[in-house]
Amino acid sequence: MTAKPAKPSVQSAAEAAMRADKAVVIGLNAAIVTVSESAPKILVVPHDEADGTGGWDALPFGPFNPLQHRTLEIGLRSWVQEQTQLELGYVEQLYTFGDRGRHSLEIEAPGEHVVSVGYLALTRSHDETLKGAAWRDWYQHFPWEDWRDGKPPIIEQAIVPLLREWVSRQAEATPDELSRGKRRDRMRLCFGVDGVDWDDEKALERYELLYSAGLLQEAARDGRPNALALTEKNVPPLGRPMQFDHRRILATAMSRLRAKIKYRPVAFELMPPAFTLYELQKTVEALLGLHVHKQNFRRLVENAGLVERTGRMSTRTGGRPAEQFRFRREVLNERPAPGLKLAPSRSRANS
Amino acid sequence: MTAKPAKPSVQSAAEAAMRADKAVVIGLNAAIVTVSESAPKILVVPHDEADGTGGWDALPFGPFNPLQHRTLEIGLRSWVQEQTQLELGYVEQLYTFGDRGRHSLEIEAPGEHVVSVGYLALTRSHDETLKGAAWRDWYQHFPWEDWRDGKPPIIEQAIVPLLREWVSRQAEATPDELSRGKRRDRMRLCFGVDGVDWDDEKALERYELLYSAGLLQEAARDGRPNALALTEKNVPPLGRPMQFDHRRILATAMSRLRAKIKYRPVAFELMPPAFTLYELQKTVEALLGLHVHKQNFRRLVENAGLVERTGRMSTRTGGRPAEQFRFRREVLNERPAPGLKLAPSRSRANS
DNA sequence: CTTATATATACTCATTCTGAGTATAATTAG
DNA sequence: CTAATTATACTCAGAATGAGTATATATAAG
Numbered sequence: 001m002t003a004k005p006a007k008p009s010v011q012s013a014a015e016a017a018m019r020a021d022k023a024v025v026i027g028l029n030a031a032i033v034t035v036s037e038s039a040p041k042i043l044v045v046p047h048d049e050a051d052g053t054g055g056w057d058a059l060p061f062g063p064f065n066p067l068q069h070r071t072l073e074i075g076l077r078s079w080v081q082e083q084t085q086l087e088l089g090y091v092e093q094l095y096t097f098g099d100r101g102r103h104s105l106e107i108e109a110p111g112e113h114v115v116s117v118g119y120l121a122l123t124r125s126h127d128e129t130l131k132g133a134a135w136r137d138w139y140q141h142f143p144w145e146d147w148r149d150g151k152p153p154i155i156e157q158a159i160v161p162l163l164r165e166w167v168s169r170q171a172e173a174t175p176d177e178l179s180r181g182k183r184r185d186r187m188r189l190c191f192g193v194d195g196v197d198w199d200d201e202k203a204l205e206r207y208e209l210l211y212s213a214g215l216l217q218e219a220a221r222d223g224r225p226n227a228l229a230l231t232e233k234n235v236p237p238l239g240r241p242m243q244f245d246h247r248r249i250l251a252t253a254m255s256r257l258r259a260k261i262k263y264r265p266v267a268f269e270l271m272p273p274a275f276t277l278y279e280l281q282k283t284v285e286a287l288l289g290l291h292v293h294k295q296n297f298r299r300l301v302e303n304a305g306l307v308e309r310t311g312r313m314s315t316r317t318g319g320r321p322a323e324q325f326r327f328r329r330e331v332l333n334e335r336p337a338p339g340l341k342l343a344p345s346r347s348r349a350n351s
Numbered sequence: 352m353t354a355k356p357a358k359p360s361v362q363s364a365a366e367a368a369m370r371a372d373k374a375v376v377i378g379l380n381a382a383i384v385t386v387s388e389s390a391p392k393i394l395v396v397p398h399d400e401a402d403g404t405g406g407w408d409a410l411p412f413g414p415f416n417p418l419q420h421r422t423l424e425i426g427l428r429s430w431v432q433e434q435t436q437l438e439l440g441y442v443e444q445l446y447t448f449g450d451r452g453r454h455s456l457e458i459e460a461p462g463e464h465v466v467s468v469g470y471l472a473l474t475r476s477h478d479e480t481l482k483g484a485a486w487r488d489w490y491q492h493f494p495w496e497d498w499r500d501g502k503p504p505i506i507e508q509a510i511v512p513l514l515r516e517w518v519s520r521q522a523e524a525t526p527d528e529l530s531r532g533k534r535r536d537r538m539r540l541c542f543g544v545d546g547v548d549w550d551d552e553k554a555l556e557r558y559e560l561l562y563s564a565g566l567l568q569e570a571a572r573d574g575r576p577n578a579l580a581l582t583e584k585n586v587p588p589l590g591r592p593m594q595f596d597h598r599r600i601l602a603t604a605m606s607r608l609r610a611k612i613k614y615r616p617v618a619f620e621l622m623p624p625a626f627t628l629y630e631l632q633k634t635v636e637a638l639l640g641l642h643v644h645k646q647n648f649r650r651l652v653e654n655a656g657l658v659e660r661t662g663r664m665s666t667r668t669g670g671r672p673a674e675q676f677r678f679r680r681e682v683l684n685e686r687p688a689p690g691l692k693l694a695p696s697r698s699r700a701n702s
Numbered sequence: 703c704t705t706a707t708a709t710a711t712a713c714t715c716a717t718t719c720t721g722a723g724t725a726t727a728a729t730t731a732g
Numbered sequence: 733c734t735a736a737t738t739a740t741a742c743t744c745a746g747a748a749t750g751a752g753t754a755t756a757t758a759t760a761a762g
Contacts, residue, residue: 098377669759
């Protein structure tokens, strides 16, 4: 085990990378999220191409210029600021995708390749019209993810039957019990079939399952074999598709945010300076796509020291006025700053 | 809010990115982890340069060739396999770093830029010598992270005094109480000063804190202003440095793995097919750098249905023979597959 | 063979955390 | 004034958690 032998291979590999055939362009994609009127909204820019994907939303994206920006995040903030005038609060890197064939190819010049880095950004609700961009309820892209009014009908009416067909199609191809079970298990775990509970954090897994089952328009666009068969059968679109792999990035953002909200106080990035506990709850429920138990939610938020009273009351319609609270920034300097560990309320979520 | 206006800016930006000045090379870095003899080991390749960083370990890395590999992960698996003959089990993307100035620059040709994507990979312990590579106990790079024998002396003897100086240095520069408090709070939360508990998952935050305080040799290499002053003062090295930003990637891997082990059954990727519960515990403790309560650990692992008995006994030295268990793969198909939610044992951890 | 020592494993117990209610207070709509 | 509506406080059983104690089964020493 001498030091020398490894060096040539590793180093020369790195040097070989310098050549143009391995050069890629970094695309920075931002899933910019806000919540207003109990709906999580995602910032989209319109996209029109003659290739059949016209009208599909795209996430705002821009290239990373390494000469201009020291880090990827700085690069992202810079062009988002420039293009949207939004001030981003929380920003988090999600994932870097390098897949060939997961976005329409016309953007790639021959011999060049785009690697896309996805970011999640949160911003406080704000109604100004952004030039050319729009806020879209993210459940338009993921209608199966919103369980606030009970199980979304699209699951039993469309998704489960189509997936069952996909499961049995594999059964024909590979008749061994084991690998058929795999597809069935994936379906069960993702969509909560056969008594498995719904897991709000599996948004990405569900998207990927639907994609690989060929049930999404993106899969058809990418020419996935499964998808072609279904296109012929006139399967209705499952949610609004998005350009490139942007719906996948959005799914990643949803999963990450739904997980993060439970152990870090990120929900407050979406709230105004003062808010009632019920407003906070509505925001959280919007993101999770679930209802939570109101009294326990209060207890949790107050016991964790996440908020403090302002003394002011909210002039609301309806019943008794609610007190307004503010985020206790100090928690960030106390213990590892907790989030909103909450369990879905059985009473309404599973109706 | 028409659709048109945004299109030119977004699209043309993407097209502009095609030009060579924005092209970058993707470097794939692998933090390949195993555990043997109660020590977490990281695979390193030697690196010798005449620039003063000779002898620093490097993580194995290779370029991503988009023409050859469909996804980043496939590219990574491919050259790791090629270079090390290791079979990777679990692989997870960690983070994509684009920072200029966080690695010695000689690798970058003028006008070109390396963006590095870090990966965490787990592999079962295996003693064969790998050509040119070596397994290194990861605590050699992070001596402050191993609390299994009580608080590591380096914290009180070196780190805390140096950080205090760094805190007070800011107090001079910006005398306002608020921003001085920021440095102090960072120190407190990271290193568990003033009654704050040690958080094993903050490995990355601690590394970044030490780096930005200029206490690491990498900071000196990168010419960080803080670091220069300290080099003069003959500060002893805090842990073994690594080439480029590889120690940061390793810190990211540690943080991610320490977090993940608590909610996903990844520890079993590091275990042989059959193992005793104490062996499993030792592995987990090695990764966390903490002791856990033995009886409660057993209860947790068994109640969660993570293991099943094999009936065979372990022929061990010492006391009563222990039963061997195996991982219950079925948990993956049951509920969202839990991990090893464990609390550090107060009795020995804080000695 | 007996005893000390070491480890494995089972069982206990107080405390806290959770999930799910009930009870009561303060508003507005009629 | 009453019903409806929302806010907030309080209760309670069961599960999970942290920390032991008790007992079983081996090896090593004498």
